[in-house]
Structures are given as structure tokens and as C-alpha cells.
Amino acid sequence: MREVFQQELAEVQERLVEIAALVEISIQNATAAFNDSNISLAEKVIAEDDKIDRASLALDELAINILARQQPVARDLRIVVSALRISASLERMGDLSEHIAQLARYRFPDKVVPKSLRGTFQELGQLDVAIAKKLTELLKTENLVLADEIRNDDDRIDELHVGVFDAVLGETWRGAAVDTVDATLASRYHERFADHAVTIAKNIQYLATGEYVGSAV
Amino acid sequence: MREVFQQELAEVQERLVEIAALVEISIQNATAAFNDSNISLAEKVIAEDDKIDRASLALDELAINILARQQPVARDLRIVVSALRISASLERMGDLSEHIAQLARYRFPDKVVPKSLRGTFQELGQLDVAIAKKLTELLKTENLVLADEIRNDDDRIDELHVGVFDAVLGETWRGAAVDTVDATLASRYHERFADHAVTIAKNIQYLATGEYVGSAV
Incomplete structure (x- = not known):
């Protein structure tokens, strides 16, 4: 029984890594679409968000199934509950990435932000991509140095x-009002994307150290 | 054992209703602060968000505790998992309400939005408050008519x-750029607040009918 459970936990972890990898591709394409006004890349992100949603839903079902059959307690139980939370955050990161792609699509063939802000959004995009990569790696290796880097x-x-x-x-x-609106929303989406990554990093830190660092999700 | 479990589920439900009632007060005060430029009301909302966060965290601990001790399966398990999801959404609704109050505080003594949009934001505020009230009632009574009304x-x-x-x-x-930024953010916060309520309503509908209506959280 115990061995089966360990296998199932490994399966949960693998699936989380897979979803994080999908989010990584999504944010990479979304920020490229955003910064380079690449409409086909934007449409790809929008079309593929459904993959992340379905993978997250399937993982939730697996986790609930494990709870029902294996009846884990203590740390094992917290791992499964955390997987549900991490899945929800990853799903949300996919949505935010999709929102960034949608902004690129709305304004095509124009760029979303005026020249004066392009450097800032390039850096925001690079950081979101870096965070997504570190998150995938953190989920794979549980190397907590990555959690600090994400913060x-x-x-x-x-x-x-x-x-x-x-x-x-x-x-x-x-800027015109449309530039102001776009810059406001785009900045917010980039920032929320990173917030969810921090929430996930906290969840993993908590599991590894038993030390709780806030945030309800 | 079964009877203890039923009591504990009732306790979970009561606590969710309590948190929803706190969210209801929060959004009532936040939208009033926002529409009337009431700084003390805005500060009250900001100060009291911590209450919602702590109640949500405490509920999560209770739910995990129930999973560990009672080892529920099938529908009972889904009720407890749903409670964790509803708790996360309520906590987030509290945050969004706080963001609305923060906008009111930043712009005080000015109003956040120019005259031409005040009617729209009054209606948005009334709808968010109405939704929060219906949500508390839905959690209390499981009357699914309320879920449809929320949608x-x-x-x-x-x-x-x-x-x-x-x-x-x-x-x-x-409007100046500041008005554009504020209107954009304020509208987004009001809209996201309602989205979370819809997510919770779907969770409750699912539990009542077994029919899944989407959304990963």
C-alpha cells in the first residue's frame, strides 16, 4: 500500500511539473507575442490555454482519487492538498498568460505599449519567463534556493x-487613453503571474521545512 | 464516527458562512468608501482584511484535520475539498474588496472616478454587494436558485x-491618465470579485447535483 502511494505521489509531482512546463511555454510565447506584436504566437497561446485547464482538472481528479483510496495523513496528506493548491495557481498563471496574449491580439498590428515603456515590459516579460522556468525546476527538484530566487x-x-x-x-x-489602459492591465497581469509563482514557492517551502510563510491558497 | 463527521461538516459549513459574511461587510464598506470617498471606511476595510485571511487559514486547517481524522470518501470527500476551494476564493474576494478600498484611500479627498462613470461604478458596487449577500445565503441554505442569480x-x-x-x-x-488607470483597475477588481463568487456558486452546484460546470478552483 505504502509503495503504491509513493508511486502515486511521484505521479502527482510529475503531472505538476508537466503543467508548469506548459505554463512556461505559454508565458514565453505570450510575452514574445506581446513585445513583438506577433499575432500568430498570441493566437497559439490563446488556443492552447485549454490544455493547461484540462491538465489541471485531471490532476485535481487524480489528487481527490488518491485522498479517497489512500487516506493519507500528516505530511502525506499535506502534499496532496498542496498539489490541489498548486494546480489551481498554475491554472491561473495560464489564464494571466492568455490575458497578455489577448492584449497583443487586440492591438495587432500595433504594439501594445508605447516606446517609452517597451524596455520595462521586456524586463517584466523576461522575469515572468525566468520565474516560470524556476518554478518548473523547483517542482522537479525541490531545490529551495529556487524558491528564494523566485521571491x-x-x-x-x-x-x-x-x-x-x-x-x-x-x-x-x-499616451492616449488606450495606451494607459493597456499598460495598466498588462502590468497587472505580469505582476499577478509572478504572485502566483510566489504562492506556489511558499507551498513547496512549507512542505519541505514545515514552516508556514503565509497566504491562504 | 459518522455522527461526529456530520457535526464537523456542519462546523465547516458554518465557518464558510461566517467568512462569507465578513466578505459581505468588506465589500459593502469598500464600495461605499469608493463611491462616497469615505476614508475612514476605506481604512476599516483595509484593517479588517486580516480577519478574513485568518478565518480562511483556520478553516483550511480544520478541513485538513477532518481529512486526516475522518478519512472521508466519495461525496463527503468532495465536500471537504470544495470547502478548501471556497475558502481560497473567499479569501481572494476579501483581497479584491481591499484593493477597491485602497483606491478610495489613494485618491482621497478626491473621488476615484470622474462624474461620467459614477453611475456605472454605483451599479457595479451594488451588484458586488448583492452577489456577496446571495453567496452567504447560498452557503447557508444551498438554495441553487441563488447560484443562478449570481451568474x-x-x-x-x-x-x-x-x-x-x-x-x-x-x-x-x-479624464486624465490617473482617471483612466483608476477606472481600469477599479472595474477589473469589481469584475474579478464577481468571478470568484461564480466559481464558488459552481462548486456548490456541483456538490448538489454532481454536474460539473467547469473552472479548476
Whole structure:
């Protein structure tokens, strides 16, 4: 029984890594579509989000199934419950990536943000992609150094996010209302994407150390 | 054992109703603070969000504890897992309500949105409050008519949300960039608040009917 359970936990972990890898591809394509006004890439992201949703739903079913059959307790139970939470966060990261792609599609053939903000959004995009890669690796290896790195990347994203508002509300901003709306939403999506990664990293840290670091999901 | 379990499920349900009632107060105060530029009400919402976070965390611990001790299967298991999901959504609704209050605080003593949009945000606020009330009642009574009503209210919110973008991007918009940013964010927060309520309503519908209606959380 115990051995079967360990196999099933390994299966859960593998599936989480698979979903994280899908999210990684999604954010890579979404930010490229966003920064380069690449409509076909944007459409690819939008079309493929369904894959992430289905994989997340299937993982939830597996986790509930394990709870029912294996009746885990203590740390084992927390691993399965955490898998449900991580699955929900990954699914949401896919949605946010899709939102970024949707902005690129709406404004095509124009770029979403005016020149003055392009550098900021390039960095935001690179950081989101880096975070997604680290998250996949963290889920695979449970190397907690990656959790700290994700938090540091998120701190930088928060700075950039504040910088977008400073730019948009500053005296030199010449953007039209549509630029202001797009920059506001795009910045928010990039920032929320990273927030979910931090939540997942906290979940993994908690499982590894038993030390709870906040956040209800 | 079975009787103890039923008591514990009743306790979980009561706690969910309590958290939903806190969210109801929060969104009532947040939307009033937002529409009337009431700074003390805004600060109350911000200060009290911690109550929702702690109640949600405590409920999660109770639910995990029940899973460990009672080892529920089939429908009972799904009730407990759903409680974890509903708890996460309620916690997030509290955050969004807090964000609405924060916008009111930032702009005080000014109003957050210009005159032309005030009617729209009054309606958005009323709908969010109505949804929160229906959600508390739905959690208490499992009367599925309320789930349908929540979806209908959410459809209207989506219309209003699109209307905000139409206004901001329209030719008659004279708002400054700060008005555009605020309207964009405020509309998004109101809309996401309702989305989470719909997700919870779907969870409850699923439990009552066994029929799954999508969404991973």
C-alpha cells in the first residue's frame, strides 16, 4: 500500500511539473507575442490555454482519487492538498498568460505599449519567463534556493510594476487613453503571474521545512 | 464516527458562512468608501482584511484535520475539498474588496472616478454587494436558485465592465491618465470579485447535483 502511494505521489509531482512546463511555454510565447506584436504566437497561446485547464482538472481528479483510496495523513496528506493548491495557481498563471496574449491580439498590428515603456515590459516579460522556468525546476527538484530566487525576481517585478504607474501618471506621459489602459492591465497581469509563482514557492517551502510563510491558497 | 463527521461538516459549513459574511461587510464598506470617498471606511476595510485571511487559514486547517481524522470518501470527500476551494476564493474576494478600498484611500479627498462613470461604478458596487449577500445565503441554505442569480448578476457586471472600457476609450473621454488607470483597475477588481463568487456558486452546484460546470478552483 505504502509503495503504491509513493508511486502515486511521484505521479502527482510529475503531472505538476508537466503543467508548469506548459505554463512556461505559454508565458514565453505570450510575452514574445506581446513585445513583438506577433499575432500568430498570441493566437497559439490563446488556443492552447485549454490544455493547461484540462491538465489541471485531471490532476485535481487524480489528487481527490488518491485522498479517497489512500487516506493519507500528516505530511502525506499535506502534499496532496498542496498539489490541489498548486494546480489551481498554475491554472491561473495560464489564464494571466492568455490575458497578455489577448492584449497583443487586440492591438495587432500595433504594439501594445508605447516606446517609452517597451524596455520595462521586456524586463517584466523576461522575469515572468525566468520565474516560470524556476518554478518548473523547483517542482522537479525541490531545490529551495529556487524558491528564494523566485521571491527576489518577484520583488523586482513589483518595482517595475510601480514604475509603470509612475510613468503613466508622470508629466511626460503622452499616451492616449488606450495606451494607459493597456499598460495598466498588462502590468497587472505580469505582476499577478509572478504572485502566483510566489504562492506556489511558499507551498513547496512549507512542505519541505514545515514552516508556514503565509497566504491562504 | 459518522455522527461526529456530520457535526464537523456542519462546523465547516458554518465557518464558510461566517467568512462569507465578513466578505459581505468588506465589500459593502469598500464600495461605499469608493463611491462616497469615505476614508475612514476605506481604512476599516483595509484593517479588517486580516480577519478574513485568518478565518480562511483556520478553516483550511480544520478541513485538513477532518481529512486526516475522518478519512472521508466519495461525496463527503468532495465536500471537504470544495470547502478548501471556497475558502481560497473567499479569501481572494476579501483581497479584491481591499484593493477597491485602497483606491478610495489613494485618491482621497478626491473621488476615484470622474462624474461620467459614477453611475456605472454605483451599479457595479451594488451588484458586488448583492452577489456577496446571495453567496452567504447560498452557503447557508444551498438554495441553487441563488447560484443562478449570481451568474445573472455576473453577466450584468461583465456588461458594465466592457462599458467602462468603451467610455474610457471613447471620443468624449476627458479624464486624465490617473482617471483612466483608476477606472481600469477599479472595474477589473469589481469584475474579478464577481468571478470568484461564480466559481464558488459552481462548486456548490456541483456538490448538489454532481454536474460539473467547469473552472479548476
